[in-house]
């Protein structure tokens with residue numbers, strides 16, 4: 001395989017401060033990170049102190065003819081501190097914004113990172129950049145901090161990134177670490193900072209199984225609204241463990257959290273009144289949450305669900321099926337009594353968990369769920385068969401279907417139904433989705449808050465194909 005080398009050159013280094021220094025790091029993240037750390041340490045004081053004055057430091061004069069000057073040692077003196085540096089990629093001057101702060105070089109992060117084959121995600125609310133490299137690295141950085149996390153390993157680079165006019169500028173040492181540069185060097189004599197990055201030519205990125213996975217994931221990022229960059233490494237691991245799955249299934253199941261044991265990583269629900277609210281073994285209602293309920297047909301419901309029930313019951317009767325309610329709303333106190341009674345009967349926690357929710361985790365707590373009699377009957381009961389085929393027409397979905405136990409974490413319950421707005425119930429029925437799957441694909445696919453530049457992601461995906 002022929003390696004392709006991409007070189008980022010930034011000119012100039014301020015002559016008075018740049019020390020002649022050339023270094024080649026091994027092709028590992030740790031090595032590139034270490035190179036950055038060592039380099040940044042020497043410039044820390046100037047860089048940190050100066051970034052507050054950013055407004056004065058960009059928009060400085062362009063250096064025409066810099067490339068020529070850069071060839072000779074005499075050019076060093078001609079290039080004044082604060083002059084706008086030029087960025088060269090593979091020898092061509094690129095329109096990538098860069099500037100010096102007292103000799104410390106900052107580069108516009110997104111275009112430089114994307115040039116090196118990474119997909120960049122931005123989380124505005126968290127002011128956080130996540131990126132996935134073609135080599136399978138996950139990088140996380142919060143703007144304004146000097147810390148990056150690469151594949152779970154924290155590196156401190158001595159100078160923070162800065163934001164100006166919605167563009168993030170990174171110290172070049174940070175960029176080198178994030179792209180896992182093969183080498184990072186600076187030389188006063190050559191008047192350049194130089195990053196080398198080698199990677200396999202486009203189209204031949206298939207030398208190892210991992211690279212196949214990465215290629216597939218990257219190729220689909222542009223198309224998938226539910227892709228979460230923070231799960232990138234988990235996607236790779238899950239795909240490796242489940243090679244029969246398609247990438248879109250891998251992404252869906254990892255997002256849902258099927259790899260986390262039940263009751264292991266519990267989130268408190270922040271949208272309890274949303275008709276699409278998801279409550280399950282790792283999502284819990286706040287202790288004091290109680291929905292607004294109405295008594296319909298002798299039971300407490302959310303109004304929409306109770307009205308749909310009346311309509312469904314009449315339709316079933318017309319089909320010769322008699323539907324009767326077992327129960328509907330159960331709040332946290334009732335659920336606690338219910339759960340504890342079963343434990344006190346001498347059943348194991350595992351056994352009770354298979355068929356019962358712990359307090360705060362029950363779908364009955366939403367006010368949208370009901371159990372239809374007979375509860376815990378044979379799976380071929382005509383009532384269950386009617387519900388499975390017809391309840392969606394009234395907004396009710398059988399929540400705990402057979403075959404989806406690894407998602408909903410209960411033994412199948414063909415008598416337990418949950419109401420959703422009609423269009424959503426129709427999609428769940430037609431595509432055979434649990435609420436967790438529906439949420440990830442349709443209801444709230446961008447739950448993690450990261451956005452990528454879709455056009456760029458698509459371009460990168462096309463190059464990889």
Ligand SMILES: [Zn+2]
Nearest residue numbers: 364370371416
């Ligand atoms: Zn139930």
